[in-house]
Amino acid sequence: MTIRVDPEENESRALFLLAGIRGQEILEVGCGDGRLTWRIARQAARVLAIDPFEPSILRARSQLPQDLEPTVEFRHAPFKDFAATCPRSSFDTLILSWSLC
Amino acid sequence: MVHALAESRRLLKPGGLLVDIHPLPDPPVLAVDREGRRAFSEASPSQGAEAYRQADQAIDEAVQRRQFAQEQTTIFDFLTHAPSAAALDEYLTMISAFDQEPGDPGAERLWAELLARADEAAGASNPAVDVILLEKARMTSLRPLP
Numbered sequence: 001m002t003i004r005v006d007p008e009e010n011e012s013r014a015l016f017l018l019a020g021i022r023g024q025e026i027l028e029v030g031c032g033d034g035r036l037t038w039r040i041a042r043q044a045a046r047v048l049a050i051d052p053f054e055p056s057i058l059r060a061r062s063q064l065p066q067d068l069e070p071t072v073e074f075r076h077a078p079f080k081d082f083a084a085t086c087p088r089s090s091f092d093t094l095i096l097s098w099s100l101c
Numbered sequence: 102m103v104h105a106l107a108e109s110r111r112l113l114k115p116g117g118l119l120v121d122i123h124p125l126p127d128p129p130v131l132a133v134d135r136e137g138r139r140a141f142s143e144a145s146p147s148q149g150a151e152a153y154r155q156a157d158q159a160i161d162e163a164v165q166r167r168q169f170a171q172e173q174t175t176i177f178d179f180l181t182h183a184p185s186a187a188a189l190d191e192y193l194t195m196i197s198a199f200d201q202e203p204g205d206p207g208a209e210r211l212w213a214e215l216l217a218r219a220d221e222a223a224g225a226s227n228p229a230v231d232v233i234l235l236e237k238a239r240m241t242s243l244r245p246l247p
Contacts, residue, residue, distance in 0.1 A: 003192045004182040011122065011238070014177045018242045019118050027112060029105075032196065053198065083108035089117075094109045096121045098238075100156040 005035050012039035024092035029079045030099025034060030041071045052078040106163045110245045119243040121160060124236050126150035131215055133222045134231040141222035145215050146208040169243035181234045186220040189232050
């Protein structure tokens with residue numbers, strides 16, 4: 001099954017126009033299988049990407065390009081649980097990626 | 102949703118930025134391109150419209166309560182491409198496995214009928230077929246207010 005999700009990169013293009021993320025510490029909430037994470041990670045200093053659905057996180061980790069390993073951390077966690085243990089003022093940019101709905 | 106926005110505000114550094122991305126309530130379009138030409142295009146039943154409206158409302162409320170200032174918003178096309186209607190359906194089922202809301206049986210029946218029509222338009226074993234789900238999504242940047 002070859003599925004291509006946003007190969008046009010419309011989502012990341014819109015993001016880069018709205019938010020200057022170069023060199024920033026990013027939290028991505030609802031990263032799924034990491035389709036947007038990798039594109040963000042090419043510009044950001046660090047990306048912590050979380051998702052409540054464990055199979056998605058496992059897939060994201062397995063598909064992460066090797067050169068992005070120092071920049072990206074995937075974590076299996078619902079946002080509520082993650083936020084409860086995370087210190088305030090931790091990130092420059094927080095992305096709610098299809099996760100507010 | 103209100104809780105998620107409040108937590109987002111707490112986790113951001115002073116001067117940080119919140120970016121929300123979610124689909125518009127408009128129904129997505131299922132299309133089939135065959136040998137580079139559009140062979141099929143129909144609106145699909147939308148199952149998440151109410152949740153998307155609630156997300157818009159939560160953002161509006163956070164702005165009205167002066168928790169955030171809305172900076173910019175943009176709408177973009179979000180396309181998922183598959184080699185067949187069945188492959189697209191399988192993928193969508195997989196990524197929605199965590200959804201806690203039960204599916205609407207009426208919408209699921211209409212979706213199955215739509216997939217069958219798309220499959221028919223695609224033709225059998227055609228390697229030059231692109232089955233596309235086109236969703237419109239909104240991206241909004243919000244700056245936390247002190």
